Amino acid sequence: MNSHTRLAALAAAALLGACATPSQRQPDPRDPLEGLNRGVYRFNTAVDRAVLRPAARGYRRITPAPVRRGLGNFVDHLQYPRVIVADVLQGKFRDGGRDLVRFVSNTVFGLGFFDPAARAGLEAHKEDFGQTLGRWGIGPGPYLMLPLLGPATLRDAVGRVPDQYLSVSHYFDDPYARWSVVAVDGLDARVQLLDTDRVVDEAFDPYAFVRSAWLQRREYLVHDGNVPASDEPPLEDAPP
Numbered sequence: 001m002n003s004h005t006r007l008a009a010l011a012a013a014a015l016l017g018a019c020a021t022p023s024q025r026q027p028d029p030r031d032p033l034e035g036l037n038r039g040v041y042r043f044n045t046a047v048d049r050a051v052l053r054p055a056a057r058g059y060r061r062i063t064p065a066p067v068r069r070g071l072g073n074f075v076d077h078l079q080y081p082r083v084i085v086a087d088v089l090q091g092k093f094r095d096g097g098r099d100l101v102r103f104v105s106n107t108v109f110g111l112g113f114f115d116p117a118a119r120a121g122l123e124a125h126k127e128d129f130g131q132t133l134g135r136w137g138i139g140p141g142p143y144l145m146l147p148l149l150g151p152a153t154l155r156d157a158v159g160r161v162p163d164q165y166l167s168v169s170h171y172f173d174d175p176y177a178r179w180s181v182v183a184v185d186g187l188d189a190r191v192q193l194l195d196t197d198r199v200v201d202e203a204f205d206p207y208a209f210v211r212s213a214w215l216q217r218r219e220y221l222v223h224d225g226n227v228p229a230s231d232e233p234p235l236e237d238a239p240p
Helices: 003-017 034-062 065-079 081-089 093-108 129-135 154-165 175-202 206-222
Strands: 143-146 150-153
Touching: 034 143, 034 175, 034 206, 065 081, 065 093, 065 175, 081 093, 081 129, 129 154, 129 206, 143 154, 150 154, 150 206, 175 206
Parallel strands: none
Antiparallel strands: 143 150
């Protein structure tokens, strides 16, 4: 899903969520730990407003767009083996072969910083082990708000473990290099969300808005856009 589509989904979720106060909402069965999750969300929001959001704004302001794009490409490239493995585990062998060619091409001809494979028609896919578990029929489990890491489900939190081991940067000997990759990855992800900050901040219930938008996007990814009717958001997310 591209950034414009994500922004549209977030805006739609905000409009839906603005029609009811938190006290008027029925408990969301996807979020049995809502009380705890809301506390973690408040902590994450405080850290974001004090540190992460200003850092992302500064990074965007002082770093030329081509440099940011190259660094973002490099971080994504280091993590791309997990996409290839997830393709194979999901039985997407054609995609797996194309993604392997994409990874090798961008390593050899783009040094990880450039994306010549896309110009050759090999577009990037977004797959991970959490999506793979979903394709295998494993349900998402309860919604979780992880400290500093943000939204997840139990399934996706478990999936992050093998994803970490499938990242090239995990095997860097130099800890400064590993943490530099983590920092650039976090900054790049936060910069991409800067344009949605106002939408989130103005939502009547930002926590419910983020939860709804994130869960809908994950289900979209798990089902490759063909979300079954049973996976649609519950009725309390609809306007009264």
